[in-house]
Amino acid sequence: MVEQVAQMIVHGEAWTVKDLFVLPNEYVYWSIQIVMYPYMTGLVAGAFVLSSLYHVFNVEKLKEIARYALVFSFALLPVAMMPLMLHLMQPLRGIHVLMTPHFTSAISAFGIVFMTYAFIVAAEIWFVYRKFIVESVHRLNNKQDRSGLESLLLPIYKIISLGAMDLSKEALDSDHKAVKFLAGLGIPVACFLHGYAGFIFGSVKANALWMTPLMPVIFICSAVVSGIALCIVSYYIFMEMRKWAAKRGKNWLLPDALAQGGTAIPVEQLRSIQEHEVKMTSKYLLIFMTAALTLEILDMIFRGYTAVKSWDALRMVIYEHDFMKIFVYQYGLGNFLPFLLLLVPGLTTRRAVIASILVLFGVFMMRWNVVIGGQAFSLTFAGFMEYHLPIIPHDIETFKEGLGGMLSVIFAPFIIFYFLNMIFPAFMSDDEVH
Amino acid sequence: MKRRDFLKNTAVFVAGASVSVSALDFITPKELFAANPQLKWGFLVDTHKCVGCGFCVKACKTENDIPYEANVTRTWVERYVIKKDGDVVMDCPKGARDGYTTKLLDQNHSGMLLVPEDEIAQAFFVPKLCNHCTTPACVQVCPVGATYQTADGVVLVDRSWCIGCGYCIMGCPYGVRFFHPVEHVADKCTFCYHRISKGGDTACAQACPFDARQIGNLKDPNDPVAQTVLSQRVGVLRDEYGTKPNVYYIGLNKEVR
Amino acid sequence: MKNHVWRPLFVVIAIAIGILLFRAFYVPSDFGSQEQGYTFGYHRLSNEQEWKDYPEKYKGNDYCNECHDDKIEELESAHHGTIPCENCHGAAFDHPDDPEKLTIDRSRELCIRCHAKLTMPSSDRNDIPGIDPAKHNQGEECSECHNPHNPSLEDM
Numbered sequence: 134m135v136e137q138v139a140q141m142i143v144h145g146e147a148w149t150v151k152d153l154f155v156l157p158n159e160y161v162y163w164s165i166q167i168v169m170y171p172y173m174t175g176l177v178a179g180a181f182v183l184s185s186l187y188h189v190f191n192v193e194k195l196k197e198i199a200r201y202a203l204v205f206s207f208a209l210l211p212v213a214m215m216p217l218m219l220h221l222m223q224p225l226r227g228i229h230v231l232m233t234p235h236f237t238s239a240i241s242a243f244g245i246v247f248m249t250y251a252f253i254v255a256a257e258i259w260f261v262y263r264k265f266i267v268e269s270v271h272r273l274n275n276k277q278d279r280s281g282l283e284s285l286l287l288p289i290y291k292i293i294s295l296g297a298m299d300l301s302k303e304a305l306d307s308d309h310k311a312v313k314f315l316a317g318l319g320i321p322v323a324c325f326l327h328g329y330a331g332f333i334f335g336s337v338k339a340n341a342l343w344m345t346p347l348m349p350v351i352f353i354c355s356a357v358v359s360g361i362a363l364c365i366v367s368y369y370i371f372m373e374m375r376k377w378a379a380k381r382g383k384n385w386l387l388p389d390a391l392a393q394g395g396t397a398i399p400v401e402q403l404r405s406i407q408e409h410e411v412k413m414t415s416k417y418l419l420i421f422m423t424a425a426l427t428l429e430i431l432d433m434i435f436r437g438y439t440a441v442k443s444w445d446a447l448r449m450v451i452y453e454h455d456f457m458k459i460f461v462y463q464y465g466l467g468n469f470l471p472f473l474l475l476l477v478p479g480l481t482t483r484r485a486v487i488a489s490i491l492v493l494f495g496v497f498m499m500r501w502n503v504v505i506g507g508q509a510f511s512l513t514f515a516g517f518m519e520y521h522l523p524i525i526p527h528d529i530e531t532f533k534e535g536l537g538g539m540l541s542v543i544f545a546p547f548i549i550f551y552f553l554n555m556i557f558p559a560f561m562s563d564d565e566v567h
Numbered sequence: 568m569k570r571r572d573f574l575k576n577t578a579v580f581v582a583g584a585s586v587s588v589s590a591l592d593f594i595t596p597k598e599l600f601a602a603n604p605q606l607k608w609g610f611l612v613d614t615h616k617c618v619g620c621g622f623c624v625k626a627c628k629t630e631n632d633i634p635y636e637a638n639v640t641r642t643w644v645e646r647y648v649i650k651k652d653g654d655v656v657m658d659c660p661k662g663a664r665d666g667y668t669t670k671l672l673d674q675n676h677s678g679m680l681l682v683p684e685d686e687i688a689q690a691f692f693v694p695k696l697c698n699h700c701t702t703p704a705c706v707q708v709c710p711v712g713a714t715y716q717t718a719d720g721v722v723l724v725d726r727s728w729c730i731g732c733g734y735c736i737m738g739c740p741y742g743v744r745f746f747h748p749v750e751h752v753a754d755k756c757t758f759c760y761h762r763i764s765k766g767g768d769t770a771c772a773q774a775c776p777f778d779a780r781q782i783g784n785l786k787d788p789n790d791p792v793a794q795t796v797l798s799q800r801v802g803v804l805r806d807e808y809g810t811k812p813n814v815y816y817i818g819l820n821k822e823v824r
Numbered sequence: 825m826k827n828h829v830w831r832p833l834f835v836v837i838a839i840a841i842g843i844l845l846f847r848a849f850y851v852p853s854d855f856g857s858q859e860q861g862y863t864f865g866y867h868r869l870s871n872e873q874e875w876k877d878y879p880e881k882y883k884g885n886d887y888c889n890e891c892h893d894d895k896i897e898e899l900e901s902a903h904h905g906t907i908p909c910e911n912c913h914g915a916a917f918d919h920p921d922d923p924e925k926l927t928i929d930r931s932r933e934l935c936i937r938c939h940a941k942l943t944m945p946s947s948d949r950n951d952i953p954g955i956d957p958a959k960h961n962q963g964e965e966c967s968e969c970h971n972p973h974n975p976s977l978e979d980m
Contacts, residue, residue, distance in 0.1 A: 141636045144746035152676035154824075156695075156742035157643045157662035162733045222731020222751045229711040229730050231843060232851050237863045240710035240734055256832040263828075295835065297828030304828060311829050338704060338808055339740035512742045513824035515657060516675065618949040620937040622911050629915050630881045666937030667949075668957060689946040706864050715867035718859040725871040761878035770882050776906040776938075777948065818946075 144222065147531055148523050153516035161508045161520045164534045166220035168504045169542045171330045171352060172359065172497055173213040176546075178327040179360010180206035181254065181319055186417065188257075188316035195417075198410040201371075202364045203261065204559035207254050208550035214247065215542050219533045239333040246329065250322050257315040259293070260308045262557050266294045282555070289556060327356040334503060341443030341514075342450070342507040347432050354425035359496035361418045362489040365411055367547075369486045372407040375560065408482050415485040418492065419475050426468055429499070446514035450506055454517060459502050467495015607720040607813075608758055609785035610769075611792045611801070612694050614818035616779035619644055619692040621666035626774035628664065630759065632749075639745040640664065641756040642696040642771050647822055648672065651688045655822045656680060667692070693823050694780060696771065697722065697743040697756035698804065698812030705735035705744060705755075714753065720785075720813060721758050729753050740808040758782060785813065883916040885909055891920075895973065902974035912972065932957065935966040 145160025180202045186192045187199030218224045231244040259266075273279060273287040297304075328349040334340075335348025377383075436447060451459060471488035505520045523535030532538060550559075627642045628635050643662035649655050660673040671679040703722050706714050713729040716722050724735075729752035736744040736753060747754035759769035763782060767773075772780040783792025795801065795817070802819035803812045816823075854869040888909045889896045899905050910916060912934060914926045941954030961969070970977065 141634050141748055143637050143639045143748050144751075146638060150676055153674050154657040154659070155675060157659055158639050158736075158745040159742050160745075162736050162746070217732075220732070222733075222746055223729065226711075226728070226730040228850075229713070229728060232847050233712045233728075233855055233866070235709055235712040235862075235866050238708045238710040238734065240708070240732060243710070252832070252836050256836075259832055260829075295828075295831040297831055299828055307829050333734075337708070337737050339738055512740060513657070515655070515824060519676075615946070616948050618938055618947065618952060619942075619944075622937065626882055626911070626915075631878075665933060667942060668933070668936045668940040670942055684943045687943050687945065690942075690944040691947040692944075692949070703864060712855070712866035712868075715858070715871075716860045716864040717872055718865075723867075723871065723875050725868055727871070728868060757875055757878075760872075760875045762880055764876045767880070767884070773882055773884055774908055774911055776908065776911070 144530070148521050148534070150519040150521065151516065152519065153511075154513055155511040155516035155518060156513060159511055159518065161505065161518055163220075163504055163508060164520060165522055165536075165539050166216040166534055166542070168497070168500045169539060170213070170216040170220070171327070171334075171356075171504075172500045173209060173216060173542060173546075174327050174330050175352065175356030175359050175496065175500075176363050177206055177209040177213050177250075177360070178323040178353070178356045179358065179362075180209060180364050181323045181360070182357050183361050183364050183414065183417070185316040185320050185323075188312055189320065194413040195410070198364060198368055198414055200261065201368055201559040203254070203258060204553060204557050205364065205367065205546070205550055206360075207258055207557075208553050209546045210251050210254060211549065212542060212546045215545060216538075217243070219538050219542070239329055239336055242329060246322070246326050250319070250326050253315055253319045253322055257312055257319065258557060259295075260311045260315065263294070263297065263308055264300060264305060265558075266290050267298050267300055270294055270298070286556065293556075324353050328353045334507065339512065340507050341510075342447055343503070345432055347428055351425065351428045351432065354421055354428060355496050355499055357421045358418065358425050359493055361414060361421065362492040362496070365414050365418065365489040366486055366493065368414075369407065369411060369482065369489075371560070376404065411482045411485050412480055415475055415480060415488070418489065419472075422468065422472065422492065426472075443514060446510040446517075449517070450509045454509055454519070455502060455506050458498060459506070463495055463498040463502055466491055467498050468492075471495070605784075605786055606718075607785045608699065608763065609720075609783055609792055609796065610696065610699070610758070610814040611781045611783065611795055612814060612816045613779045613781075614691055614693050614816060614823075616777045617644065617692040617694055617775075618777060618779075619646060619663060619667035620776070621663040622774040622776065623694060623771035623780060624662055624664045626770040627756075630762075630770035631757070633754070634748055635664070637748045638662075639748065639754075641743070641754070642694065645693045645695060645823075646672065646690070647693060648682050648690040649688050649822055650682060650686045652686070656682055657824075663692075691818070693816070693819075694771075695741070695743070695804075696814060697758070698741055698810070698814045699756075699758060701811035701813060702809065704738045704740060704808065704810050708734045708738040710734065717760075721760050722755070723757055723760065724753050724755060726750055726752050740805050740810060741812075881915040881917055882908075882910050887916060888913075899973045902976070904973060904975060930965055930967050930972075932964075932966055939966075 143160065145162050145164075148164060149160040151159070183195070184199040184202035184206065187195040218227055221227055230241060231248075234241040234244065236242065270287070270290045273283055273290065276283065279287065331349035331352030334343040334352075335345055337343045433451070436444060471491040474484055474488035474491070477484075508518060508520070510517050522539075523531035526532035526535050526537050554560075621644055624640055624642055624644060625635075627633070628640060631641060633639065633641060638661060640662035643659055643664075644667075645657055645659045645663070646667055647655060647657050656672050656674075658672040658674065671681050674680050699716075699720055699722050701720070703714075703716060706716055706722060709715075710732065711728060711730055713725045714722065714735055715725070726747075731746065731752050733746070733753070736746070739755075744753055744755045746752070759767070759771075759782075762769060769780070769782050772782050781792050783790040785793050785796065787793055788797075792815075796815050799817065801815040801817055803815060804819075804823070806812070852868050852870070856866065856869075858865040858867060858869055885896060885908055892909075896909070899907075899909075912930075913928050916926065917923060919926055936955075936957045938949075938952050939954050940957050942949055944950045966972075
């Protein structure tokens with residue numbers, strides 16, 4: 134009996150509170166996982182663009198963080214798909230997007246664009262690390278007593294080397310060119326991947342808040358912002374962890390050292406790299422933040438000025454229901470404060486990291502305000518819906534579309550990165566690597 | 568070098584695009600009408616005749632196996648109360664599954680509201696259902712071809728192919744779609760395709776004691792629905808979305824959302 | 825060895841071919857742009873027939889008339905003649921085989937769907953005789969006084 138009643142809870146009912154006149158089938162159908170989805174793809178795209186700044190435009194100063202950003206971007210890739218799988222009512226049928234794509238839908242391209250992008254990132258990593266892979270094969274082959282992990286790594290390296298063992302100067306030169314080409318090609322694809330995530334929302338003509346051609350551009354800009362910010366924050370955290378571990382010889386914190394043997398970088402060198410990279414990256418963060426903010430504010434001014442039929446409902450949502458979320462959390466804490474922190478002279482690493490954390494929070498709130506805010510009012514413009522994030526799950530649905538699902542998505546890239554780091558050490562200080 | 572990589576990436580793109588090369592043949596509306604000139608389903612709602620009994624909602628839920636207790640429905644009836652000062656109050660408790668039996672208006676979180684009798688200028692009911700649009704926004708946004716329009720103009724969902732992304736629910740300007748609580752796929756009114764294809768009436772139209780709901784063939788000049796649509800002042804809902812709905816209303820006014 | 829830059833491409837091509845092969849095997853053969861074109865008609869054709877085969881539950885008054893013509897005659901001569909049998913008696917399904925007996929809804933809640941007095945100017949609801957369910961013989965079933973097939977008290 135209890136089961137039967139639980140079954141009758143319609144998807145969306147558990148976290149939606151309706152007020153005034155809302156149509157019977159209206160719920161917040163797109164909840165936290167759809168907030169996470171553009172957020173995670175944004176991080177992927179942003180991290181990749183950061184790495185490409187070095188590879189394509191030869192921004193030498195970003196050299197160290199570029200390799201890290203590339204590997205981290207690859208770790209983020211599968212996670213960008215995770216929110217969608219957690220959101221789908223029929224996750225096993227997700228493959229249908231590749232099987233029978235209906236290209237008049239913005240979502241249909243996901244499979245193809247996503248895979249194209251994944252191939253580009255994977256190929257770029259392959260070219261960047263090819264020399265390392267080949268050397269690792271030789272090194273592990275020659276080693277007499279391989280540890281368990283090493284005997285696991287050897288066949289992996291053998292497979293991913295694709296049999297290309299040539300390390301002559303010409304071969305390495307062509308690697309270098311390939312990296313440059315792929316990094317260049319990757320930028321438009323990354324922007325497309327994310328821009329079309331914006332298009333998914335911007336093209337919904339039934340939704341007054343979403344429908345604007347600015348949406349894809351806003352999404353790209355904020356994607357780059359959040360991607361760069363995440364790189365700064367995670368780079369800082371990883372570097373701190375490495376410093377701490379290097380001092381105490383705690384190798385289990387260093388997956389690459391664990392896998393490749395003791396090649397840990399001296400603490401002093403780590404510190405100078407970290408400071409230099411974080412500060413440089415912050416400058417780019419500032420540039421993209423300005424662009425993102427300009428577009429968002431333009432969009433809001435335009436809506437208020439033109440004030441079409443939907444404006445009455447939108448105004449209620451923007452200035453009353455979601456005032457805290459939009460003006461305090463998103464613009465205040467997420468944009469204005471980090472702006473100040475980054476602009477005040479004498480930027481320290483710590484201040485840049487705090488600013489970046491705030492930026493990450495701001496972009497998350499922006500996604501939240503777009504996705505949830507877009508469903509905060511009824512299609513009739515005569516009623517409102519409030520979303521309550523399920524904190525304690527009482528069934529699989531409230532876990533997937535609740536705090537539990539959200540945290541799984543947030544932590545997954547770090548877990549993947551940890552293991553990926555064993556294969557492709559992101560913090561290697563080898564000048565020969567591109 | 569560059570050329571090679573260009574070729575490589577072209578190959579990736581071509582491989583991706585060829586997944587659905589067969590899908591790229593577009594048909595113009597003219598060809599479309601020529602293909603099936605004699606049948607296009609349409610619906611007529613007379614808002615004067617509707618008394619808000621909700622028998623249509625009950626019949627629809629039973630006929631189409633939409634769980635009676637679930638707070639979703641393929642069709643529903645809205646109540647509009649327009650006050651003398653111009654304010655409009657609306658409600659639709661449980662989609663009017665049990666009819667309208669009280670003067671209190673259900674304002675959801677804001678509680679029940681009683682509009683004093685002497686303040687009411689006009690009050691009426693508006694039944695709603697899928698508009699089976701000629702250019703359905705929901706179909707356009709389906710990423711996998713799980714929802715579609717039939718040649719006779721009915722919009723259906725393939726329950727074995729729907730991935731449950733909810734994009735069609737978001738894309739529909741009328742809020743007629745929802746996730747089926749048992750099937751876990753998108754669901755919506757089918758115009759009782761199983762009934763009308765055999766010459767029958769929709770369950771809601773059959774259950775209506777007052778003929779407030781009628782289904783008919785818009786292409787047949789002798790059909791009562793087609794005749795009314797042609798000869799009387801009828802309206803459609805939210806035509807600003809350009810979806811060209813096929814549910815026509817008698818007695819629609821601007822307060823109806 | 826020289827052309828090692830091609831190798832990732834081979835992997836990509838292999839994966840793409842793999843997906844296309846799987847697609848050929850996985851997608852039903854009748855899937856495609858049907859009469860309505862790609863934008864609105866891209867679907868599995870046999871699904872249309874599946875919807876046409878959906879079982880009917882409500883059979884309509886003509887079906888009831890096959891056996892209960894006496895009752896229909898009585899009903900049609902009275903005010904409630906416009907109400908389909910199945911609104912109160914429940915959907916017929918395959919009655920009398922399955923279910924053998926229909927459950928009649930005699931509740932007050934059913935009657936007040938129409939007969940609760942509401943203020944509905946500009947709707948035909950206003951013309952239906954109505955009562956205040958809170959005051960009118962509360963707790964009693966309507967059918968104790970009113971014959972549902974011919975509800976007028978004068979005729980009884």
